[in-house]
Amino acid sequence: xxxxxxxxxxxxxxGFAGAATAFQLLKEGIEGDRILVVDRGEPIGxxxxxxxxxxxxxxDDFEEFLGNWEMDCPGIERAINHKKVGFLSSEDALFxxxxxxxxxxxxxxxxxxxxxxxxxxxxxxxxxMAEKMEEAGIxxxxxxxxxxxxxxxxxxxxxxxxxxxxxxxxxGKGAAQKWKIDxxxxxxxxxxxxxxxxxxVQDGEVMTSNVVVIAEGxxxxxxxxxxxxSMLNAQSKEDLLLxxxxxxxxxxxxxxxxxxxxxxxxxxxxxxxxxxxxxxxYRDMAHEAWKEYPVTDGxxxxxxxxxxxxxxxVSCGIIVQLSSLPSGIHTYDLYQAFKEQPAIxxxxxxxxxxxYGAHLCPEYGLHRMPHRFxxxxxxxxxxxxxxxxxxxxxxxxxxxxxxxxxxxxKAIATCISNGDVSAKALDAxxxxxxxxxxxxxxxxxxxxxxxxxxxxxxxTWVPELVGKTANRVxxxxxxxxxPAEKVLRQVRKxxxxxxxxxxxxxxxxxxxxLALTGRKL
Amino acid sequence: MTETTKLGLxxxxxxxxxxxxxxxxxxxxxxxxxxxxxxxxxxxxxxCVWGCPAxxxxxxxxxxxxxxxxxxxxxxxxxxxxxxxxxxxxxxHPRGGFGITYSQG
Numbered sequence: 001x002x003x004x005x006x007x008x009x010x011x012x013x014x015g016f017a018g019a020a021t022a023f024q025l026l027k028e029g030i031e032g033d034r035i036l037v038v039d040r041g042e043p044i045g046x047x048x049x050x051x052x053x054x055x056x057x058x059x060d061d062f063e064e065f066l067g068n069w070e071m072d073c074p075g076i077e078r079a080i081n082h083k084k085v086g087f088l089s090s091e092d093a094l095f096x097x098x099x100x101x102x103x104x105x106x107x108x109x110x111x112x113x114x115x116x117x118x119x120x121x122x123x124x125x126x127x128x129m130a131e132k133m134e135e136a137g138i139x140x141x142x143x144x145x146x147x148x149x150x151x152x153x154x155x156x157x158x159x160x161x162x163x164x165x166x167x168x169x170x171x172g173k174g175a176a177q178k179w180k181i182d183x184x185x186x187x188x189x190x191x192x193x194x195x196x197x198x199x200x201v202q203d204g205e206v207m208t209s210n211v212v213v214i215a216e217g218x219x220x221x222x223x224x225x226x227x228x229x230s231m232l233n234a235q236s237k238e239d240l241l242l243x244x245x246x247x248x249x250x251x252x253x254x255x256x257x258x259x260x261x262x263x264x265x266x267x268x269x270x271x272x273x274x275x276x277x278x279x280x281x282y283r284d285m286a287h288e289a290w291k292e293y294p295v296t297d298g299x300x301x302x303x304x305x306x307x308x309x310x311x312x313x314v315s316c317g318i319i320v321q322l323s324s325l326p327s328g329i330h331t332y333d334l335y336q337a338f339k340e341q342p343a344i345x346x347x348x349x350x351x352x353x354x355x356y357g358a359h360l361c362p363e364y365g366l367h368r369m370p371h372r373f374x375x376x377x378x379x380x381x382x383x384x385x386x387x388x389x390x391x392x393x394x395x396x397x398x399x400x401x402x403x404x405x406x407x408x409x410k411a412i413a414t415c416i417s418n419g420d421v422s423a424k425a426l427d428a429x430x431x432x433x434x435x436x437x438x439x440x441x442x443x444x445x446x447x448x449x450x451x452x453x454x455x456x457x458x459x460t461w462v463p464e465l466v467g468k469t470a471n472r473v474x475x476x477x478x479x480x481x482x483p484a485e486k487v488l489r490q491v492r493k494x495x496x497x498x499x500x501x502x503x504x505x506x507x508x509x510x511x512x513x514l515a516l517t518g519r520k521l
Numbered sequence: 522m523t524e525t526t527k528l529g530l531x532x533x534x535x536x537x538x539x540x541x542x543x544x545x546x547x548x549x550x551x552x553x554x555x556x557x558x559x560x561x562x563x564x565x566x567x568x569c570v571w572g573c574p575a576x577x578x579x580x581x582x583x584x585x586x587x588x589x590x591x592x593x594x595x596x597x598x599x600x601x602x603x604x605x606x607x608x609x610x611x612x613x614h615p616r617g618g619f620g621i622t623y624s625q626g
Contacts, residue, residue, distance in 0.1 A: 221613060
């Protein structure tokens with residue numbers, strides 16, 4: 001292996017994937033001063049945003065560096081023991097709610113008793129994690145954006161970072177998108193896309209390493225420009241979600257009271273609630289938008305809502321599939337409709353928004369993973385690799401980021417000690433272990449769920465049908481009682497009579513098809 | 522019959538929301554997104570306008586004849602880059618230390 005390099009490993013991005021890679025490298029015996037972690041945020045964490053919930057106890061493996069992270073990390077907010085899923089339409093809300101003693105980790109039930117999910121605020125959590133990396137002896141450099149990767153035998157001044165992201169003059173649209181770089185000499189293009197990566201370039205300065213880890217997160221420019229994700233390079237918005245949220249301050253006591261939380265003690269963090277919702281709030285907005293902008297007539301925003309309790313605040317927001325957004329509706333107005341739905345408005349009453357923000361979320365599924373995870377001297381981890389799992393009941397990315405970082409750390413240490421960091425060697429270790437891990441197995445098993453989740457029915461008539469039916473079944477207005485099944489039929493009949501779209505969408509065959517794909521969740 | 526709340530259109534006070542975020546805005550010569558607004562004229566869908574969660578793009582939605590872009594409020598999500606169908610955008614992250622600074626995240 002080349003000992004002349006400035007570092008053994010340079011990690012780009014100090015989020016969970018990058019931090020896990022660095023910690024794992026330490027565990028494998030790589031010296032801390034041979035690991036550099038750079039992040040474009042200053043302070044670290046200031047560029048990051050999540051919904052969000054951390055699922056699973058992946059951080060336990062780094063106890064030697066993080067200690068009692070669950071109690072000590074300021075961005076790990078509340079341990080979730082209270083999960084809700086629900087259907088929201090403009091007028092009705094129906095929730096399924098679980099409170100699980102075993103999720104408290106205090107024992108006494110048949111299920112494994114441990115805390116395994118936490119609400120998270122990433123600006124705080126990542127800053128803390130960066131401190132811990134420094135304490136462990138890792139080089140951490142905040143406020144450093146990487147423009148280019150350093151490629152063996154290629155003068156980085158022969159092209160600029162902008163050449164990689166600027167559209168070509170003769171560019172086509174969609175899949176025919178071309179970049180400035182596409183019109184450069186073939187040899188140069190081939191070097192950029194397939195040459196051996198030997199480090200990073202920042203502000204014209206080269207820093208060399210045996211391996212570069214791209215852990216840039218969901219909006220990873222390097223992953224696109226250095227050709228890991230060929231689909232993104234075609235500027236595809238398919239399977240990308242935009243999360244829009246507010247952090248709303250309610251105060252700890254009010255949250256404890258409003259959501260019936262355990263307040264926390266010396267051994268246990270406060271408990272909290274996590275809620276995800278299917279939304280059917282946008283019918284009127286969509287119809288007005290279609291009238292004004294016929295160019296996207298018929299496109300209905302596929303949107304989910306989320307609501308998580310933090311220590312002092314709640315995270316309240318929506319997540320929208322970008323390919324389903326019609327002209328005429330601003331993404332932040334989708335959020336406003338959610339926020340004003342009476343059931344949500346009641347939860348945030350008296351609160352004050354202290355931060356607004358938005359972030360992409362790659363919900364790729366297996367059908368559009370990056371076409372490669374490694375190159376000679378480089379690999380990609382976490383959200384940058386699209387390792388997010390979603391099946392409608394759960395959405396998980398941070399645990400996958402941590403896990404892929406661990407696998408990367410192990411693989412890189414092996415490859416460095418074998419003196420071979422080629423794509424082939426990294427594939428035989430990293431890619432292989434990634435494909436054998438729960439990340440990949442989950443994605444595979446729930447691949448059919450994507451089809452179900454993309455069905456517009458779930459964002460139009462399903463939440464409405466469920467809400468209306470529940471409304472009548474649970475109510476007494478002095479009329480004769482009718483069995484639930486009959487109520488459902490009646491509501492369906494009324495809804496079909498009300499709109500053409502419902503008449504078609506709620507036909508028996510469409511409903512049967514939906515039920516059949518839904519079975520795979 | 523009890524009265525029900527009529528829910529119609531919704532408007533988020535995005536300027537107020539953006540006011541809650543910290544920024545360290547870079548100089549104009551280092552703007553991280555450059556829009557070739559000449560290419561925007563014929564665009565029917567204006568997906569950058571609708572997608573952008575920070576109202577950095579303003580056009581016919583607010584009655585303007587020409588696309589008006591500002592990078593100062595950008596939350597660096599990358600949506601506009603994915604949404605633009607006319608190759609009008611040059612997108613990169615801001616220089617290190619510049620741009621949005623979330624304190625919650």
